[in-house]
Amino acid sequence: MGDEITVTVNGTAVRVAVGTMAAAAVMSVGAVCRRSVMGETRAPLCGMGVCFECRATVDGVEHVRTCQVLCRQGMVITTDAA
Amino acid sequence: MSAAASDVVIVGAGIVGAACAWSLARAGVKSRVLECGVAGGGATGAGMGHLVLMDRPEAEFALTRYSRDLWSQLAPEIPPEGEFRQCGTIWVAANESQFEAARSKHAWYQERGLRSELLDGRALADAEPNLRVGLAGGLLVPDDAVTYAPWVTRWLLERSGAEVSLRARVSRVQRDAVVLADEERVACGVVVCAAGCAATELFPALPMRPRKGHLAITDRYPGFVHHQLAELGYLDSAHGSANESVAFNVQPRATGQVLLGSSRQFGDESVEIAWPTLSRMIRHATEFIPALARLAVTRVWTGFRAATDDGLPLIGPYGDAGNVILATGHEGLGITTALATGELVAAHILGHAPAIPAAPYLPSRTGARAHG
Amino acid sequence: MPREERCRILIVGAGPAGIAAACAAAETVDSVVVLDDNPAAGGQIWRGEENRWTARLRVCGARVSNQTRVIAMLDGGRVLAERDGEPLVFRYEKLIIATGARELFLPFPGWTLPGVTGVGGLQALVHGGLAIAGRRVVVAGSGPLLLAVAAHLRERGANILAIAEQASFRSLLRFGAQLWRTPAKIAQALELQWTLRGVLHLKEAWPIAAHGDGSLREVTLRTRAGARRFACDYLACGFGLVPNVELAALAGCELRDGFVGVDGWQQTTARDVLCAGEPTGIGGVDRSVVEGRIAGYVAAGRREKAERLFGERRRLHGFSAALARCFALREELRHLADDDTIVCRCEDVKLKSAFEHEGARAARLHGRCGMGACQGRICGPALRFMLGWAESSGRARPPLFPATMNTLAAVGEEESAHV
Numbered sequence: 001m002g003d004e005i006t007v008t009v010n011g012t013a014v015r016v017a018v019g020t021m022a023a024a025a026v027m028s029v030g031a032v033c034r035r036s037v038m039g040e041t042r043a044p045l046c047g048m049g050v051c052f053e054c055r056a057t058v059d060g061v062e063h064v065r066t067c068q069v070l071c072r073q074g075m076v077i078t079t080d081a082a
Numbered sequence: 083m084s085a086a087a088s089d090v091v092i093v094g095a096g097i098v099g100a101a102c103a104w105s106l107a108r109a110g111v112k113s114r115v116l117e118c119g120v121a122g123g124g125a126t127g128a129g130m131g132h133l134v135l136m137d138r139p140e141a142e143f144a145l146t147r148y149s150r151d152l153w154s155q156l157a158p159e160i161p162p163e164g165e166f167r168q169c170g171t172i173w174v175a176a177n178e179s180q181f182e183a184a185r186s187k188h189a190w191y192q193e194r195g196l197r198s199e200l201l202d203g204r205a206l207a208d209a210e211p212n213l214r215v216g217l218a219g220g221l222l223v224p225d226d227a228v229t230y231a232p233w234v235t236r237w238l239l240e241r242s243g244a245e246v247s248l249r250a251r252v253s254r255v256q257r258d259a260v261v262l263a264d265e266e267r268v269a270c271g272v273v274v275c276a277a278g279c280a281a282t283e284l285f286p287a288l289p290m291r292p293r294k295g296h297l298a299i300t301d302r303y304p305g306f307v308h309h310q311l312a313e314l315g316y317l318d319s320a321h322g323s324a325n326e327s328v329a330f331n332v333q334p335r336a337t338g339q340v341l342l343g344s345s346r347q348f349g350d351e352s353v354e355i356a357w358p359t360l361s362r363m364i365r366h367a368t369e370f371i372p373a374l375a376r377l378a379v380t381r382v383w384t385g386f387r388a389a390t391d392d393g394l395p396l397i398g399p400y401g402d403a404g405n406v407i408l409a410t411g412h413e414g415l416g417i418t419t420a421l422a423t424g425e426l427v428a429a430h431i432l433g434h435a436p437a438i439p440a441a442p443y444l445p446s447r448t449g450a451r452a453h454g
Numbered sequence: 455m456p457r458e459e460r461c462r463i464l465i466v467g468a469g470p471a472g473i474a475a476a477c478a479a480a481e482t483v484d485s486v487v488v489l490d491d492n493p494a495a496g497g498q499i500w501r502g503e504e505n506r507w508t509a510r511l512r513v514c515g516a517r518v519s520n521q522t523r524v525i526a527m528l529d530g531g532r533v534l535a536e537r538d539g540e541p542l543v544f545r546y547e548k549l550i551i552a553t554g555a556r557e558l559f560l561p562f563p564g565w566t567l568p569g570v571t572g573v574g575g576l577q578a579l580v581h582g583g584l585a586i587a588g589r590r591v592v593v594a595g596s597g598p599l600l601l602a603v604a605a606h607l608r609e610r611g612a613n614i615l616a617i618a619e620q621a622s623f624r625s626l627l628r629f630g631a632q633l634w635r636t637p638a639k640i641a642q643a644l645e646l647q648w649t650l651r652g653v654l655h656l657k658e659a660w661p662i663a664a665h666g667d668g669s670l671r672e673v674t675l676r677t678r679a680g681a682r683r684f685a686c687d688y689l690a691c692g693f694g695l696v697p698n699v700e701l702a703a704l705a706g707c708e709l710r711d712g713f714v715g716v717d718g719w720q721q722t723t724a725r726d727v728l729c730a731g732e733p734t735g736i737g738g739v740d741r742s743v744v745e746g747r748i749a750g751y752v753a754a755g756r757r758e759k760a761e762r763l764f765g766e767r768r769r770l771h772g773f774s775a776a777l778a779r780c781f782a783l784r785e786e787l788r789h790l791a792d793d794d795t796i797v798c799r800c801e802d803v804k805l806k807s808a809f810e811h812e813g814a815r816a817a818r819l820h821g822r823c824g825m826g827a828c829q830g831r832i833c834g835p836a837l838r839f840m841l842g843w844a845e846s847s848g849r850a851r852p853p854l855f856p857a858t859m860n861t862l863a864a865v866g867e868e869e870s871a872h873v
Contacts, residue, residue: 032669050831067578381825
């Protein structure tokens with residue numbers, strides 16, 4: 001439909017199409033989702049909610065699998081690797 | 083398999099068995115450890131790894147005090163994988179009457195030269211912001227610690243130089259040997275039974291029952307809690323013989339995960355989760371820490387404590403044959419008192435004077451007699 | 455106590471099998487409920503896609519609950535689920551497990567770099583809005599999914615630098631040759647060939663390293679002609695599929711060779727529990743659909759309708775067998791990781807640490823391998839393949855996915871002794 005909404009990734013406003021997953025919004029600004037135990041940067045691997053590499057804090061809730069969550073207008077996403 | 087006769091065979095490679103091997107090794111005695119599963123895979127792996135001073139009964143106090151000191155001495159040598167952290171315990175007083183109990187405990191510890199600090203409501207809130215508003219206060223015991231017992235078990239075994247045989251299930255104990263499930267005979271002069279709940283398979287007359295517990299661990303939430311937190315009512319739960327009870331017990335792991343316990347129940351020997359109990363345990367805990375409700379739990383498991391009828395462990399000679407030393411029945415204090423148990427066992431075997439009186443823990447106190 | 459919803463037929467998974475089962479069951483039965491983790495129905499292969507099945511699902515009368523994760527099996531024929539952090543309980547008469555499959559990831563140096571994804575994984579991310587037009591992509595691993603995804607990405611403007619299939623040319627020929635059984639697939643195959651004309655398609659090739667500083671820059675592939683490097687933005691890499699059998703195991707279903715055992719009626723060994731699609735055997739969309747339809751009809755008491763589909767299912771089982779034969783993973787793939795390669799991503803456990811332990815259980819207890827959020831879903835199958843580890847205890851445990859304390863606490867007020 002071409003509708004766009006705005007979400008925030010690590011404080012940066014991002015315009016995305018309706019139907020975009022939070023993970024894609026994160027990747028679109030070149031951010032990575034999390035830091036591993038030893039501090040490595042990590043981004044989505046499986047795209048389907050089983051690898052947990054895409055976890056980020058969404059609207060204050062930690063450890064949300066961003067590849068499974070649709071962007072909503074005003075959604076606030078904060079990643080580990082910020 | 084080697085047919086060499088070890089003088090000492092230890093049945094069970096849990097934290098207690100490992101501590102026995104370690105104490106014996108330091109006294110120059112080599113042992114062989116027989117384990118049916120993986121090292122630390124029984125109650126050792128199911129427990130919280132809380133190294134805690136218990137103030138009653140007197141015998142438990144003596145044992146935990148002695149053992150906690152031994153852990154402090156060992157601590158500098160424990161590698162990071164052992165996750166040893168002296169985070170201290172805060173015994174939470176929910177109301178004024180519990181706060182009075184905390185006050186008496188504080189005085190009692192002071193008399194005995196043990197460090198503790200009374201926290202009023204504000205100090206408690208400062209120490210642990212996620213505790214709910216309105217708690218009366220607490221007692222901080224700064225010398226309590228936590229550790230990751232399965233890893234420390236393996237580490238102690240390696241350090242002891244003991245020969246460890248896995249997938250070796252002991253089916254019978256004889257005068258001069260133990261016999262494995264595959265009928266192999268392992269000759270030995272002394273058998274230390276550190277098999278936890280499985281000890282009753284070898285010695286059915288032991289006054290011991292499995293006491294099931296639940297634990298839940300969350301994803302990483304660094305800084306959610308800073309100390310091991312327990313409610314003063316915990317002590318009633320642990321020492322009581324009520325069929326089922328839960329108590330507030332929360333631990334911060336080095337990984338930032340939050341470990342939640344604890345529950346106790348007799349009569350359910352299935353490893354499956356007992357949902358009513360788990361539910362009660364969680365709901366009780368959220369009364370102390372409301373924010374706990376929203377944490378993501380990644381694993382839930384059960385474990386079985388070896389619980390004796392009188393609540394004290396069985397450490398010492400057992401039976402008429404004269405070759406069996408028990409090191410079991412620790413209920414929820416196996417990890418805490420493992421090091422002391424190891425020392426007591428070594429003292430029994432070598433005929434040395436133990437560092438604390440051994441009488442309260444002697445199996446003979448219970449009047450139970452082994453057969454044959 | 456959370457609201458308990460009763461239904462006649464509960465279906466877990468809204469991929470092809472679950473959708474087909476729901477449509478079949480709803481022809482006869484009124485209360486059919488479908489639970490799915492994703493925001494919309496379609497599973498993996500139909501993610502973001504509108505087709506006649508997804509359209510049928512909307513009108514068939516089944517109730518679909520999205521963003522809903524199954525956490526545990528409760529006694530009395532009930533399932534505990536979570537949606538938006540809140541607990542839900544569903545009581546069913548018949549349960550159809552249609553939980554699909556996930557990709558098999560094999561570790562190799564650099565595989566944890568951002569930019570390295572699964573094959574289906576990259577497809578899913580692109581469906582979710584990831585910009586791919588003009589990006590350089592290497593697709594690697596094994597199976598028909600490679601071509602399907604490469605084609606799809608190319609249609610979306612991606613620059614497919616190479617497709618690296620580990621199977622040999624001979625194996626692929628054999629696979630192609632047996633497609634005559636399923637003519638629709640021949641048409642699909644030809645279409646793929648056309649879409650992928652001009653794209654470098656290597657056989658007996660696989661990734662040996664991914665390079666980059668904080669994110670992917672370059673991939674080294676082993677090829678028959680020696681090592682080749684490709685500067686790229688994404689490496690989409692997956693070595694076939696692993697069935698999601700965890701819920702079935704929790705429900706008490708017997709597993710055979712890692713798959714859920716079912717009889718001709720798609721019934722498992724657990725009472726009132728059926729299973730359809732990839733968990734019974736990897737076989738692609740068509741097998742999933744036919745098994746789903748059979749399961750749906752059987753659950754609804756319409757065995758005569760199910761029987762008419764047996765012939766089609768038999769043919770598609772033949773396809774599955776060919777799939778397994780032709781795309782069997784070669785020995786070399788067991789050794790892609792070196793000592794310092796991370797094998798457990800959740801806990802950053804390296805191969806050399808995992809290797810120290812006697813098996814999966816010891817590695818988990820002593821080494822934290824598999825103790826993380828994914829609960830061993832990623833590292834488990836990889837280590838089983840690489841080190842020959844058997845499943846540690848064969849027992850699945852709740853929670854099947856991380857769940858809030860709140861959800862776990864919601865069960866139990868009305869429970870009597872558990873089973």
